Amino acid sequence: MKKHGILNREIAGHFAKLGHTDRIVIADCGLPIPEGVPCIDLAYKLSEPSFLTILEVVLDDLVVEAAVAATEVESKNERVAAKLKNSLPDLSYVSHEQFKEQTKQAKLIIRTGETTPYANVILQCGVIF
Template sequence: MKKHGILNRELAGHFAKLGHTDQIVIADCGLPIPDGVPCIDLSYKLGEPGFITILNVVLDDLVVESAIVAEEVKQVNEKVSNELTSLLPEITYVTHEQFKLQTKNAKLIIRTGEISPYANVILQCGVIF
């Protein structure tokens, strides 16, 4: 049994298969999940687990070189916007509609219980060397 890192066996299995430039999504509980993209739903009640909590755990486990975020978060959800800016190395902003289209290319979507608006991010994997 693992002592550190992601304990969820589904997440750990998906993470082990990721390579450079692969993308994953961490989503609030309202983001539409595109057909054909695997989704691991961690939500267990409104607000739990929170988006930032899961983002921090994922960032501890994966090398992330860049991120894509809906530009609307800057105006509507300042708390999440500030957290994203402090945690992520490089952020590209797109409209929420473009963001939703981009999720179709993800290898995985992690659904949280987050209920604040635009609390979503696409993370692009980097390399460890």
């Protein structure tokens, strides 16, 4: 059994298969899940687990070289927007509609119980060397 890092066997298994430039999504509980994209649903009640909790755990375990968020997060969810800006090396923004379209290319979506608006991010994998 693992001593640290992500203990969820499904998430850990998916992460082990990711390569450079592959993308995953951390989503609030309202983001539509595209057909054919695997989704690990961590939500167990409204607001739990939070987007920021899962973001922090994922960033501790995954090399991220770029990220995409919806432009709307900056005006509609300042707390999440600030954390994204402070935590992600190369953060870009697209409209929420474009964001949802980009999720169709993800290798995995991790659904949280988050209920604040636009608490979603696409993370692009980097390499460890």
